[in-house]
Amino acid sequence: MSEELQDELEAINSIYGDGCLVRSNDNKNTYILTPPGESSSLRIEFPQSYPAEPPVVIGTNSTGEHGKRGDAARELSLFRQAVGTVYQPGIVCLFDAIEELTRLLEACGPGDQQRSESPCEDVGDIETSEVKEPASSELTIPEPPWIISDPFVELKSTFVARCAKVTSVEEAEAFLQHLLATDKKVRTATHNITAWRIQGPNNTSFQDCNDDGETAAGGRLLHLMQLMDIWNAMVVVTRWYGGHKLGPRRFALINQTARDAFVKAGYVIESSSSKKKGSNKA
Template sequence: MSEALQDEISALNSIYGETTLLPSRSSSDPTIYILTLPPLPPSTTPSSSLLIQFPPTYPDVPPIILSTHSSNPALPRGTAARDTSLFRDAVSQVYSPSSVCLFDAIESFNDLLSAISSPPAASRSPSPEPTPAQEEPPQEEPPWVVSAPFVELKSTFLARIATVTSVSQARSYLAHLLATDKKVRSATHNITAWRIRGENGTSYQDCDDDGETAAGGRLLHLMQVMDLWDVMVVVTRWYGGQKLGPRRFALINMTARDGFVRAGLVQEEKEGAGKKKGK
């Protein structure tokens, strides 16, 4: 197995769940894996799984989508065949020689699926909370809980977590952070997400990539999987000059998870490989 494939497996399982991409136990061929397609938010229904073969020279050559592995019986008949066909299309659209492609293929698959789904799935609530035209930063320091820094290839990631009760409060906390912390303000990306329960059964959830395409949606998805409410997260990244590829999404989620643990919102997990504490 190439180092590129090892990193891709680690990244996908960190972003979408630890069983997203696993070796096939029913095959003696070590190049065959099972990819469980993540559900399209806001759905949490497990989707189809596919058999994928990674040639020894991958990513110099594309992965081979062999067939459907299984399909959730609760889904309509024909779903598995549709997903297999769509994922083949997605791989053909995003694959570039010498570059891993499964993260981009999953995102492309979700776009293709959204285009044919009715009603269209979306990760954001349809009704935003009314807010003033301009948010005023709070006078006092927001109650941030800060994660440990994660450093890889000189890029540094740091998460801030705060409990919030309204969208206007979340936006004011972000405004305060950017107004008072020059280092954060000058960072490459400040990726945000929040989920808030309102009155009368309403809820609000939103995210912002801040230039790191798809990162905000992944943070929001992480919060949905963890069932976190009335909380916001800001993951700051300072770019170190070397591209991380899909690994950056795993690091963003790992940093957010560490912040949620330190804030007492989830139970602490065992430390995974690749975590490096910054100096």
């Protein structure tokens, strides 16, 4: 077992629970993966050179008491699709593949035979949230001091980020509601992904995020803010789907757009030495 695979096995089992990924009894290169919340276990073979070469999803291992054969076939097909989507040579991929499988299953809904034969489209890229009409109370606060990024466009999908200084969770929530209430274009976008980090009194801190249907995107935004040491700020990344699936590339675009807004707002100073400065400014 390579060091990368050993680390990945420990990480997967620590995140999803012991027994999520275990070695098969009949082959030292084959492992049994039981994705969280699913009835089917999957047999995965890791080449000796993994992660330089991708894992091979051999088939299903077993079906739970309440599982259905069609569900198992669908999960197998979707997991193969997930691995193909997230794998990059030289980089371990199981965590991203499990998250992608979860997203695909949520997007597809309850399985049927037709879906098991033809994996569902990457509709996590295109579903929109339910559009709600604004409440009158959401219109009473002043316009938030948004700093807006340049638009980033790829394959006709457009990404725009807004960031603003906030000093409380209530203020962050109010800013978001005001944006959705007053900007119909934003309100009807495919996704509005949010994250904020706030330092409170007595060394308290508040951090939160929302994927708005784009699985794991909010957490990645929050992680970006942590890496950039940004506090007392929030960011909203809006995406309008353009008709073409972007795969994992969309996460890079989401973070790139958010970073552009932070730079424009002065939360990070661009310099030749690439030094970063936090937002602990008045």
